[in-house]
Ligand SMILES: Nc1ncnc2c1ncn2[C@@H]1O[C@H](COP(=O)(O)OP(=O)(O)OP(=O)(O)O)[C@@H](O)[C@H]1O
Ligand SMILES: Nc1ccn([C@@H]2O[C@H](COP(=O)(O)O)[C@@H](O)[C@H]2O)c(=O)n1
């Protein structure tokens with residue numbers, strides 16, 4: 625399990641801060657691969673809290689934050705927001721939660737995200753769930769998602785696919801080299817994908833119980 629400094633309880637004069645112990649699973653995959661859909665199922669069955677980096681960034685825009693316009697422009701272009709911003713949002717969400725088990729969806733999106741999270745929080749993921757799906761299927765899903773997202777148009781979708789291949793796949797490969805990736809065929813129907821997800825979480829849980 626990783627640890628993260630609980631900033632709210634940080635000592636004022638160099639005294640040791642309190643620490644909360646967190647278990648983190650990174651949920652990665654291309655745009656529209658079904659990360660959010662499956663995270664909702666995992667939350668229901670396995671008691672995790674779902675933190676979507678994209679949702680946190682969209683909430684930051686809505687909050688009227690000073691970074692709002694910059695974030696909005698980056699999302700419209702399918703670009704990756706500076707890690708400093710995203711890591712702070714994730715860290716705050718974890719600290720404010722009563723839970724100690726998190727699914728972090730859509731993060732880390734690039735090497736900078738990965739290194740910044742590890743450096744700031746000291747947390748190493750238990751494992752990485754990778755939803756593997758063809759661009760053809762993901763494009764179809766995104767164009768019929770109808771959630772009013774600024775980035776669900778064909779022009780931005782193409783940019784997001786390029787960013788995924790160039791910046792996000794290397795992060796998945798990095799975790800693969802550490803034996804941490806659980807790859808799932810995400811092109812299948814939702815129920816079949818969840819059956820595969822469930823098998824992974826059940827196996828991990830059983831290992832934890834046995835020790
Ligand atoms: N296995 C599936 N089969 C068909 N449609 C799916 C499947 N999983 C998710 N969808 C649908 O595809 C769309 C995208 O799914 P979702 O929002 O979960 O993807 P995501 O990976 O979180 O995407 P993003 O990276 O853009 O946030 C949604 O409309 C969802 O209902
Ligand atoms: N680590 C991240 C995650 C997301 N973004 C930006 O948000 C967009 C939408 O993300 P979804 O996971 O909801 O698809 C994404 O295209 C990025 O512009 C980010 O910068 N960093």
Ligand SMILES: [Mg+2]
Nearest residue numbers: 659660676678
């Ligand atoms: Mg999503």
